Amino acid sequence: MNIIVSACLLGINSRYDGDSCNSEGVKALLKRHNLIPVCPEQLGGMSTPRYPSEISAGSGTVKNRHGEDVTLFFMKGAEEALRIAHLYGCKYAILKSKSPSCGHGLIYDGTFSGKLIEGNGLCTQMFINDGIKVYTENDEFLLK
Template sequence: MNKVLLSACLLGRRVRYDGGGLAVADDILARWQSEGRVVTVCPEVDAGMAIPRPPAEIQGGDGRDVLAGSATVMERDGGVVTDAFRRGAELALAACQRHGIRVAVLTESSPSCGSQTIYDGRFAGHKRDGVGVTTALLTAHGIQVFSQHRLAEADAALRASPGAR
């Protein structure tokens, strides 16, 4: 059975930077859970970051640029957390490899998990096109990443994956 990687906060787990969750109520997600398909991850927490923690944004590019070494992940107070974000991405990739995961649903706009948008690095609440660090690493390894707003597309991709049932 094909599994799907899912941001833990989307199940309501209180792992976000502000100590909150972001629970999504959806029939597709409920079905995946009942079928035992869900493998959860929070790249920041898995890398050892605290809950709560200062907000962080990518400066100088997006997640692809962080992986290339030309952008950094900064906390609002000036702390550099690039290494932790890279480590969290590596742990998420390892989970995908361990479980044969080819589809992930990650939290939109996160500096780790954003798949279409991220915050612009100025801590002013503005978003821009781009991907988070974990999304960049997963997609570089052929894993399809969708946001929580694209569950139907993720479900179709999951069912189309080799070995789907």
Template structure:
């Protein structure tokens, strides 16, 4: 049975920066949870050791997770604190968990500086998004884990069916 790494906030865990969750009501996620396929994980909290709640953070200049991994960009809070090390540690922890479960598919929370798959916030803290990936998503994909957003769970299901063949 293929396991799926999923953002803990999508599973109702209150781990987001604002102390909330972004619980998904997707039926496929619910079915996968019932089957024991899901591996919920929050890179920022479980891996990076960041508190809940915590200041919002964005990747400077909307540079993206690959730039952070390469050391060419930082993750900063609204107050200007550099939390890059926590985001890198969280990404490494997510990869370690995924590897330990043999995960080949991940469903992260879109927009996050850790988990954004298609877009992230642009680093200005003005609510503007830009195309790009978060740090954890970039690292997972660098290691061959296919990432789908919560809006593309049906695509993840099709991918899983292909893997099962």
């Protein structure tokens, strides 16, 4: 099975801070599945490293720590990630929790205070709207 995966979870240095969030649980899935790495933020044209960004609660816009609206980068990246998911026939995705692109269920609230609110990242929401089942690196999907 082909599964879209946040590139940072596979050890690729694509996070905003230039690091990764290497997940051995996700990497273990390589034994049974084809994992397709994507970083929606890079696909949208953002550099690595880059300023951290959060979705402003209630507005749906994504702003970086300096107040710049970077929503268009996030939307373009989500569209490109979805195009890749279609190309590979992916029905599942494992995405980085809490991220403004990839978060599922909980995301940062847009104040850069570390506070979490209910919501999904832009890419995650696009995947869900398209019928792709989304998990994070913390979900039990990884244990099966």
